[in-house]
Amino acid sequence: MTGSRGRLGALPLLAFFAVVFGVPAIALVAGAFTAQGELSLANMSRSLQGGYLTAMIGSVRLSAVVALLGAVLGTLLAQAVVTSRATWLRESVLTASGVLANFGGVPLAFFWIATLGNSGVISGLVGLPSGALYTFWGLVVVYLYFSIPLMVLVMAPALDGLRPQWREAAASSGATAWHYWRFVALPVLTPAMLGGVVLLFGSAFSAYATANAMVGTVVPLVTLKIASALTGDVLVGYENVALALSLDMVLVAGLVMAVYLPLQKRSSRWLR
Template structure:
């Protein structure tokens, strides 16, 4: 037994080395650079990243990601439930296939698609009388992000919804439980890990997105990813050349806090999946 474990650990060494190079080295460089100013240890970069326009951009990114995550999770879960419970196999397969495509459709092509459709000179915006510039706002960006977030939530929730056994509903009904009691005490606790994981996934996708927002809103909507790109291209103060690293570290901290909230809840609810 011990020899097999040793061979298993040796087999994992190449993978661990790969992770150390791909993730470990950039993480160390990020932290060191964030706390370094002109070759000396300093908190100036981190302090600067939490002030003025940088702080506004961070708050804007968190707000945008939270709204997209919540709306995408709710709408995606309802759509996934409708697809899973449908009697039409073709509809289920078509929606899941389309979700797999749309979940990976982003960047500049997605921005061009929406601008050509609902932009100032878009094909549809003139027909419905959409106010000029409404797409290039916070809520316009939310709608565009939902375009790939809802399909991603459908893909996350469909397997979990398939795991709901009909016998559980029958057992609940035989014990006098209403539909509300079934969803409150049986179905939702089972689905909670998948739903929470989907929310975290959507939050991370919206929080880290750059190309779509850059092509659509530019500096109209303050986002931390746009600030990082601006800092990398030289739009920084003298002595704060590593401000982009500090902003990136702030993003890592926010993502870590989100995961710190998710993991305890996931452990608490995972017992329903046993």
Template sequence: MRRSTGWLGALPLLAFYAFVFGIPLAALLAGAFTSRGEPTLANLRQSLEGGNLTAMAGSVQVSAVVALTGAVLGSFLAYAVVTSRFTALRNGVLTASGVLANFGGVPLAFFWVATLGNSGVVSGLLGLPSGSLYSFWGLVIVYLYFSVPLMVLVMAPALDGLRPQWREAAANNGATAWHYWRHVGLPVLTPALLGGVVLLFGSAFAAYATAAAMGAGTVVPLVTLKIANALTSDVLIGQENVALALSLDMIVIAGLVMLIYLPLQRRTTRWLQ
């Protein structure tokens, strides 16, 4: 009886999710598959053609580079923090990571523009080329500012789960440090690593405010900026439904990302119990 009625406790939360996410999703689907009140697939076809496809590819490319680079840097930083003997350093880094992982949008863009922009403080002192921030790699660096701390938060619990007894057992059997990481450490951490890469990809893929405030759309085509222009621009008329189709494309990609991430996260939890 408890098993059959236990889900009733979650009913208010499910109803809230249905209201907050279900209604916008229904409106998005209705707009993506209609044009002037008539059912059509033209919006979806247009969302995967020309500049729209270029913007989608640009977002995927930026997100992939950010995810891979952030995963490497964040993993090494997390390992340095976890193995540190200074508790204050560990707590400070983890606390800062929790703050910086959620620091984005216009404030982050202003921070980088004031630092490395055309008239930035650091760029002026170092004599960096004008506009070096407004490029593909400039946008990647900005995104890494919140991606690396996010990877630290993902990897620190996984690294804490590596039991010292495993390393001692490997050493007692004559294994070197390379053999330990090759056959024990990395296989255990692989689900967390891949899950972190997927999480960073999704975070960078959905980012909008930072790139918009930096004016990155003129250099790097991004699908989020494309959607905003189609919805708010006075030049692009009648593109609202195409923007909804682009949003649907993003939801499909995000759904695929979550389908990869959730099983990996469950496997990591099982390994580290």
């Protein structure tokens, strides 16, 4: 009886998810495989050709670079904060990370353009090349602005979970610091690190407003192509190509999760 009541209590939540996520997903799939009122693979085929394919590769490449760099730098910063004896420093960094992790969009783009753009406050002083900010690597630097703080928030609790007794036991057994991190700490931290990489990848992969305000069409990204397709930049008969591109993004995200979940399951054995 208790189990039945629990399932009945979950019905409103399930209905909410079905409406909010299920209906749009069905509409997305139906539109992606519909061309000129008929079932067709034309939209999906076009989304994997020419400039659309270039944009998809560009988004994956950008997201992968941001995820890897953000994970490494964010983990190092989190380690420095966790091991610091200054409580005020830890609280300040974590508070700032919570704010900066949610700072994006057009305001972030304006901040960087006003600082390091062609006529920026600092760009003229340090002698940056004209237009360096409006390139692939310039976009990487901007995305790291919110990716590193996000990784700090992910890794700080995981690093707090490393027990001092583990290091002491390793040291008493003759293990060096490298052995401790290689065989004890890293296996324990792997699930959190993998989760952080996936989170940073998804955040960079889906970002639109910042890239649109900064680089426009200079750096090909799939989110910018979707926006262009939605505003009518398509050939006759390919009106749903934006939905096909969106479905491609969902498939890429699903592939990333498919790679992450088995690794996470295997690494979580160390936490038992």
